[in-house]
Amino acid sequence: MGERQIKGHVGIGPLTSGIALVARDNFSARYDLDRLQGVFSRPAHALHGQSYVDKVLVLHTAKGGVATSWMLREMKSRGMAPAALLLNYANPIMAQGAAFAELAFMDRFEVDITEAIRTGDRVTVDPQAGLVIVA
């Protein structure tokens, strides 16, 4: 299959590439992650036990509290952050956290992003252009 382009809303952060980790579940750094080990730790999460480090994390929506906005930068400072975060629908917390962490972030795509990208796909995220390229 050739290269595919997916349009979304203009996002935040730098041009970034990485391998996708995808689930139709939601995301909160406080609720879902063991940030020291770099894995999903919430037993009920679809990605429980999997490492998110350096992955282009693709999930449905942002959930939970406000802590994620500090945590993304903290995770990045230790080399334990995802490479980028793509959501169907974000909340302000994710956008604020991405702006503070200078982490690539996008939401509101022309398609359901959790169906358009599969785990293992190589993905390039261009937030300033509002574009995701799947190799």
Added chain:
Amino acid sequence: MRLDDIEQAMRAGHMGPARQAAIEQQIQVGRTFDAVDFVEVSQVHLMADTESLGESGVAYLESVAALPAEERRVRVPTVTDPRGIDLCAYRKLNQEERFAELERRTIAALESMGVLMTDTCINYQTILPPVHGEHLAFGDTGSTIYANSVCGARSNFEGGPAALAAALTGRVPRYGCHLDGGRRGTHLFEITERPQNLSDWGALGAVIGQRTGSYWTVPVIDGIGGSPTSDELKHFGAALASYGSVPLFHMAGVTPEAPDAASVFDGASPKPEVITRAELDAFYASFGRHEEHVDVVVFAAPQLSMVEMQEVARLLEGNRVHQGTALLIATSPENKSACDRLGITGTIEASGAVLLRGVCFYQMYARELGEANGWQRLLSNSAKLVNIISGYGYRPVLATTEECIEAAINGRM
């Protein structure tokens, strides 16, 4: 985004590097959510516990604190959410000194910026209650949803760095809950039976939160029949925000923007989803009910009001907490002082319970705390807390206030 003279001056760096970085972040967020301009805020509530901040966040605060006074001082009154460590109690809880040191550095940095260290998530009950139509930058989901819904004030969720940015610039990007259009109802829920107690109100918030799609949905609740108390709405809103990431609800005949359900919808009201007692019972049952040892009972998330503190003390009076079980109760520094004066602290501590000041359980290194004390099975009357805490290695159960106290005394559910 349209910028006024002050905003342009901040962006150009004329008011120091901290305000420049702050407004740049805000412009990025504003652009993401299609904000046309900024709106000035009159109050900021800042979430900055050290577990979330980490070393990098604390270092960032210190870099702002090192600037000259005119460049580091907040521009609007700014109060804080709970701390990560109760400096009076952390040794008793086997918490590590390095966490306390991080907390001391955070407090010093924030104080030098002119931040009021109120350390509470119930600032709407205890510090400066929001006013209808007031624009705010509130930084805890529970305080934001209460301010928006119960008080009729206007705030988005402003996470720690965003609330700090708002404190430094005195404004936020105008989108979401700041706009009339962002406050209209999207979903209608009809309640057939009024919740009986605080954990029921939390369960109702959780059930509705699980059914709302995202931050941008506004649930409208009908059928409550008479105003709930501030504490009931506190537990309801905290759970709704926690499970649904929802910043605003309307309750027909109760909250100020909803004299009735129909008036908060554009056009015809949607078909209501009916919530019965069976849904609440199923929610309780989802945590299981095991006849087994309880490691820790927690009253927190949100911090307890004076009225809740009095009730917990009444239930504990003359009893001893089981030696194999810990009972933790968290309230704000202001309430703690009042409890000291009123004899409530004495009654609670005589039972062997630990009264925590200015912290909240899930924000105080809950994973390390559990490991240091061997805690897994946790009981709480807070639907919000039981939602968060399983990710930290606990096995939580939601129970009523009375059941929680009984379990603390008997050591078992």
